[in-house]
Structure formats: C-alpha cells, structure tokens
Amino acid sequence: MKTRSYILILTLAAILLGSCSDSFLDVENENELSADNFYSRVSNFDLALNGTYDAVKNLDLFGQTFYIQTLLALPHESDYWNAQNRNEVTSTDGNVYIAWRGFYRIVARANDILENAPIFAARGLTTDQTKRLNEIVAETHFLRAFAYFHMVRLWGEASYADDSTRLAVPLILTVAESRDDVMNPRASVGKVYQQIVADMKAAEAGLPAQWDDNNIARISQYGVKAFLGQVYLYMEDYSHARAYFEEVLANPRYALVPFKQYDGLFQGKEEFSEESLWEINYSVDMQQNIWENGLGSGIALVIAAPGRGWSNCTPHGVNIARFGSDPRLKICTYAPTDSAADVEGKMKPVGSSDFNYTGHSFRKYSPKDYSVIATNRNSGTNYHMMRLADVYLMYAEVMNHENQNTVAAEYMNKVRRRAYNADPDTPTPSVDYTGLAGTQLRDSIREERFRELFAEGHRWYDIVRWKIVQEEVLKYNDKRITGGEIVYQDKDYYYPVPLAEVDNNKAVVPSTGY
Structure with missing residues (x-):
C-alpha cells in the first residue's frame, strides 16, 4: 500500500527489550507501524x-x-x-x-x-x-x-x-x-x-445527515449540501445552487441563533450551534502553543486588542465608517472604550490601536474574557467555515438573479432582523429593506454580506466573483495607516503561482502578468 510518512501521526509506545540477541532483534515486530502496514x-x-x-x-x-x-x-x-x-x-x-x-x-x-x-x-x-x-x-x-x-x-x-x-x-x-x-x-x-x-x-x-455529539466537528451531509450550493453559485449555475440551498433551508435542525447568542458565535460560547453547518474546532492548549502544533487557534494572537496580543493587524478605517450605526460593528470590532480581559484577567478598556485610523481592533475571533498572552498564545474560539446566515444571503442572491425579489428580500431581512435583536421571521419595518428589486436589491444583499460576514473569510471571494475588485480596493486609499497608495491592476483578480513552484515544476507556467 502507498503512503507518506507525514500521515503517520501516531505516537508509538516504546518497546522495552529484555534480550539483545541478534536472532531476537531480527524478528519483525508485527505491532510496529510502517509505510507498508499503516493502512x-x-x-x-x-x-x-x-x-x-x-x-x-x-x-x-x-x-x-x-x-x-x-x-x-x-x-x-x-x-x-x-x-x-x-x-x-x-x-x-x-x-x-x-x-x-x-x-x-x-x-x-x-x-x-x-x-x-x-x-x-x-x-x-x-x-x-x-x-x-x-x-x-x-x-x-x-x-x-x-x-x-x-x-x-x-x-x-x-x-x-x-x-x-x-x-x-x-x-x-x-x-x-x-x-x-x-x-x-x-x-x-x-x-x-x-x-x-x-x-x-x-x-x-x-x-450522515447529522453526527452524534462525539463526532460533531466532522462535516455532515447538510454541510456538504451548503458547500455544493456555494460551488454552483460561483459557477453561476443558479438552478443547482437554489436546489441545494433549499434542501438546507428545509431542514428544521438549522436556525439563526437569537441575538443574545449571536456574539457568542465568535467568542467560543456557542460552539456547534443550530446555525453552524461546519466549523473548525479549537481549544486552549496550555501544554503546546500554536508553533508546536497545539490545539488552539493563532488568529487572536495577531488581531487581539492592545495588550491582549500582538495587535498589529486591525480593521481598516474605511470599514468602521462603512458599518455606520449597524449594531454588528460591536460584534466585529472593539472600540477603544470597549472592555476586554487583560493578561491578569481584569476587564479594562482596550485603548486605541496604533495601527488603526480610528483606534479600533478586531473582535470576531478575539476573545473578550481572556488574553491569549495568558493562554500560551492561543485561543479556543472555533472558526466558522459555513453558517446559516451565509446560506440565507447566498440564497437571497440566487433568488434575486431569478427575479424572485420578495423571497430574496425576505432572506436578506431575516439576517438583518437578528442583527437588530428582532425575530428573524417577523417583518420589522424599522429594520427591513422594502420595495427593492433588480440592481438595488442585488447591491443591498451584497452590502448585507459585508456587514454580516465581516472578517469571516468571504469578502475577497465575493468581490472577485462580483467583478468589482477595482471598485472595492480603491475605496481603501483613505483612512489607512499602512504606507503606500493602493494601485489596481487586472492581475489583482488572482494570486500568482509561487515562483518556487514554477522553478521546481517545469510543467507549470507562471500566472499571466506575474
């Protein structure tokens, strides 16, 4: 059987030998794992x-x-x-x-x-x-x-x-x-x-449609259905995307968590909730840090508020203004006056980040209740790969494309209502977008994705598939701390194949423009 040594991640128990005779040592140990018998x-x-x-x-x-x-x-x-x-x-x-x-x-x-x-x-x-x-x-x-x-x-x-x-x-x-x-x-x-x-x-x-509690971190059949809907959306095969999204939406196992639990999705307090279709499981590991293959996440170490981590990667100032009065700004970021635990576990205002135009820091995936400096530099907050709010908004896109504007607006508004502490399934005039269709509705859904899914790893892929990279990235020349003006080129739509791969693999051609 074929295998690679990196697969053999077992820790093997040492076998103490009572004899060192040549004939004994020549006997093959049937319990010892090798490349030939691992599988x-x-x-x-x-x-x-x-x-x-x-x-x-x-x-x-x-x-x-x-x-x-x-x-x-x-x-x-x-x-x-x-x-x-x-x-x-x-x-x-x-x-x-x-x-x-x-x-x-x-x-x-x-x-x-x-x-x-x-x-x-x-x-x-x-x-x-x-x-x-x-x-x-x-x-x-x-x-x-x-x-x-x-x-x-x-x-x-x-x-x-x-x-x-x-x-x-x-x-x-x-x-x-x-x-x-x-x-x-x-x-x-x-x-x-x-x-x-x-x-x-x-x-x-x-x-299986659903795993038991002992296997809850595994991808399930409905998690795959959500991803298949997403894949077809990126392929612009809207009929297949719609069918898969509707299978997920019809499953009563999934629902948006109430507003009082919403912040907990990103603070390690609502793990594997009814909103989760797949999340990556982390836990604080006081024995091994992130560089030693510990069980924790290293995200918070980089993005945490001042004194709680390195604090040198912050939300861009343009984004703070872009949220306006939307309550999700408080879910996504710490303002300088917001409190979080310091290295001693005391709740104190986080202060202004030196690397952000407005002084804000990231809050999603950056724990409020403890400092990662005090937890061996790692966080136990799970990372959401796919959650129901994302499915709602992708489904809204599909229905908007198919001119089902009432349905599209409703699924966008369900997400908005939860964010404003309202019942997702009850029309809320003070929150809902109404009377929208066509391009106006499309753009509202897109902006709702920005607010709802901010800092969850979707934004780049979204603006690429919407073909608005130039329009978007040039917005960020203002309210920035990092030096150098952002300049757009058509090749910015894709990453270059690494030069090391081009040099080592003669069958690979470089990416166009690089």
Missing part, C-alpha cells in the same frame, strides 16, 4: 483523516497565516503592512507560497486515504468496518474538494462562467511515487470545478 486497520484510516482535518486548521491556513495574510488582507478588511494589503503581491511572496503549500498538504493527505481505502476494503470487512470506512472516504472527498475550491478561486485566472478554459492549479488526484509524478501542469478552471463537484457529490452520498 491495515480502520482506526488508522481515522488517524489519517484526523491528519487531513488538521491540515485545514493548522497555522498555515485557518489557524492563522492564510486567514490573516490573505482572507483579511486582500479585500482590505484589515489594515496591515503586508503586500496583500498594499496590492503589491508578487510570485515570490511568502504568504502566497504558504497558502499553496497548505492546500496541497490537504490534497496529498486526502489522496493517500482515497488511494488506500479500496485496497484495504478488498480484504473483506465487517458491516461496521465498511460503514466507518465509507464515511471516512466521504469526509476525505469533501476535504479534497474544499482545498481545490479555495485554490481555484485564488489561482484561477477567470471565473467558470466567463472562461472555464483559463488556467488554475495542477489537479493532483493520486499519490506520487516519484518526482516526475508531481510534475503536473496547471489544469483549467473548468476541470478543477468539475473535480470539486464530483468530490462533493461523493461526500454528499456517503455522509
């Missing part, structure tokens, strides 16, 4: 799957770097000193390479499982073993699709609907046995999307 138990497939989930949540991707340096920076949700915030990204950018490495780590680990599962199954399994192995395979298909969905949106040089023949990223679906096996050319945007849909449908078919 010999369902439990080991589970361990490999844990390693694949871990690749999503680790420091490279959603545990800190990719979230901070790419998802917050490119759409200027943050004000920071890196090239992404200044629109000066190059193919030698270290953060571009880290994202590339991180997502291909997910792909490589997923391929290892998917290639070995049918070999193991051919040995003959019990009913329970077959059931669990099939679930593992389904989860793995989803994780590989999830990685490629991010990559096609980052490196794809056109949208699926505009020109699916344009280049994206190498499509690697097998375990490499030699250096030549990883020398793959960039696949087209269309082929990558086709693989994403195929993998997600395989996941949908093999996953």
